[in-house]
Amino acid sequence: MDNTKQKAIVLLSGGLDSATALALAISKGFDIVALTFDYGQRHKCEISSAREIASKYNINHRILKLDLAQFGHSALTTNIAIPKGKFRADQIPVTYVPARNTIFLSYALALAEVESADFIYIGVNALDYSGYPDCRPEYIEKFQEMANLATKRAVDGKPVIIEAPLINMTKAEVIRAGMNLKVDYSKTISCYDPDSGGAACGECDSCHLRREGFKEAGVADPTRYVKIKATVGSQ
Amino acid sequence: MDNTKQKAIVLLSGGLDSATALALAISKGFDIVALTFDYGQRHKCEISSAREIASKYNINHRILKLDLAQFGHSALTTNIAIPKGKFRADQIPVTYVPARNTIFLSYALALAEVESADFIYIGVNALDYSGYPDCRPEYIEKFQEMANLATKRAVDGKPVIIEAPLINMTKAEVIRAGMNLKVDYSKTISCYDPDSGGAACGECDSCHLRREGFKEAGVADPTRYVKIKATVGSQ
Numbered sequence: 001m002d003n004t005k006q007k008a009i010v011l012l013s014g015g016l017d018s019a020t021a022l023a024l025a026i027s028k029g030f031d032i033v034a035l036t037f038d039y040g041q042r043h044k045c046e047i048s049s050a051r052e053i054a055s056k057y058n059i060n061h062r063i064l065k066l067d068l069a070q071f072g073h074s075a076l077t078t079n080i081a082i083p084k085g086k087f088r089a090d091q092i093p094v095t096y097v098p099a100r101n102t103i104f105l106s107y108a109l110a111l112a113e114v115e116s117a118d119f120i121y122i123g124v125n126a127l128d129y130s131g132y133p134d135c136r137p138e139y140i141e142k143f144q145e146m147a148n149l150a151t152k153r154a155v156d157g158k159p160v161i162i163e164a165p166l167i168n169m170t171k172a173e174v175i176r177a178g179m180n181l182k183v184d185y186s187k188t189i190s191c192y193d194p195d196s197g198g199a200a201c202g203e204c205d206s207c208h209l210r211r212e213g214f215k216e217a218g219v220a221d222p223t224r225y226v227k228i229k230a231t232v233g234s235q
Numbered sequence: 236m237d238n239t240k241q242k243a244i245v246l247l248s249g250g251l252d253s254a255t256a257l258a259l260a261i262s263k264g265f266d267i268v269a270l271t272f273d274y275g276q277r278h279k280c281e282i283s284s285a286r287e288i289a290s291k292y293n294i295n296h297r298i299l300k301l302d303l304a305q306f307g308h309s310a311l312t313t314n315i316a317i318p319k320g321k322f323r324a325d326q327i328p329v330t331y332v333p334a335r336n337t338i339f340l341s342y343a344l345a346l347a348e349v350e351s352a353d354f355i356y357i358g359v360n361a362l363d364y365s366g367y368p369d370c371r372p373e374y375i376e377k378f379q380e381m382a383n384l385a386t387k388r389a390v391d392g393k394p395v396i397i398e399a400p401l402i403n404m405t406k407a408e409v410i411r412a413g414m415n416l417k418v419d420y421s422k423t424i425s426c427y428d429p430d431s432g433g434a435a436c437g438e439c440d441s442c443h444l445r446r447e448g449f450k451e452a453g454v455a456d457p458t459r460y461v462k463i464k465a466t467v468g469s470q
Contacts, residue, residue: 064302065302066301067299067300068345096387098344098345098346098348098349098386098387099341099342099344099345099348099385099386100345101385102341102344102345102381102382102385103338103341103342103345106334106337106338106341107334107338109333109334109337110303110333110334110335110337110338111333113333113334114333133384133385133386133387133389133390134384134385134386136384138384139381139384139385142377142380142381142383142384143381143385145377145380145381146337146374146377146378146380146381147337148377149368149369149371149373149374149377150334150336150337150368150369150374150378151333151334151337151368151369152331152333152368154368155368
């Protein structure tokens with residue numbers, strides 16, 4: 001165990017973005033603690049993906065159970081239908097979970113303090129994303145400013161740095177960065193409405209963004225789709 | 236049900252400060268949702284106090300179960316001994332729970348969005364307090380700025396306002412404000428280390444602050460103490 005190593009908490013949802021953020025953090029040589037939330041999401045296979053990814057890298061992995069479903073109000077945690085088709089940019093979709101990233105980052109901040117971690121990695125992306133307010137750079141900046149005042153660690157002059165390395169990348173750029181780091185995207189799941197076996201619907205916003213990303217990056221799409229025959233390739 | 240009423244989420248721990256913040260919010264005429272966290276605290280009688288207070292006012296009350304104890308690192312959630320005696324100001328005590336107010340306010344923010352609430356009331360106090368970083372005015376201000384960017388409600392031009400009405404009050408001022416609003420302080424518990432019947436130890440920092448507050452306010456202290464015979468009065 002190298003005690004001189006800096007430590008990073010990586011929010012790992014099991015999706016394409018967070019797997020890439022994880023690979024980036026690993027490439028920096030940090031001692032890693034991956035943090036996954038079992039928050040009542042309908043797409044539970046996310047959690048299995050996260051588990052598989054963490055185990056492949058042989059890193060510490062904590063799965064924290066939260067009950068955001070009790071708040072209702074999101075298609076990701078209740079039985080509101082997941083919209084199909086592309087719905088980017090001008091309005092916040094029903095898949096928005098109230099204050100989700102704020103809650104996730106708050107727990108990451110607590111864990112960073114307990115683990116004496118220097119960094120929190122979060123794979124948010126403000127270009128090819130679903131229009132959630134808590135994925136924007138200005139939001140992350142304000143969370144950082146708040147975090148700088150929130151914890152004992154920060155008061156002691158060692159604030160935790162929040163890194164959002166994908167925030168200004170297109171989905172294609174994320175995929176290219178991940179391919180350079182040999183991320184196995186076949187293990188990731190982005191779909192909001194997968195079937196019970198974890199196959200992607202191919203029709204929700206998240207599937208659209210992902211498929212177009214692979215196309216634009218010129219990378220064979222390794223996603224298992226249910227309804228749509230996509231170009232399936234191997235890496 | 237008056238639908239024109241503005242709504243406030245009030246963080247209600249069951250302590251003296253939050254009971255006063257609640258009374259202040261009620262005095263403004265808001266429709267109230269009290270929010271209590273069952274976060275693995277050792278002093279569980281806090282939760283019974285919160286329940287009793289909410290029921291007395293006949294307000295909506297949500298008790299949310301979180302597991303902050305799994306993070307360890309605090310005398311309030313693990314078996315680290317609660318320090319006795321007064322330990323104000325120059326260092327953060329072992330009763331500090333990592334990022335606690337950030338996690339609590341994040342959940343309050345989510346609930347505010349779901350409940351279409353206009354305000355969040357939190358009874359933090361930066362004068363007579365235990366030196367926690369997340370009780371300071373500059374922290375609350377930064378949380379507000381972050382919250383203004385975090386939610387759908389804020390993006391739609393209706394940010395939730397965080398009110399910390401006690402933040403610049405001494406404990407005596409808090410008690411006087413509460414007495415004016417007929418807060419029944421005998422129902423509140425401030426002690427970090429009460430006995431199983433909810434009697435206060437009289438020796439922890441929180442007991443010291445509370446007892447001195449009553450003395451300075453010239454109000455009979457209604458607290459049930461275990462070890463120390465205090466002036467016991469009735470209101």
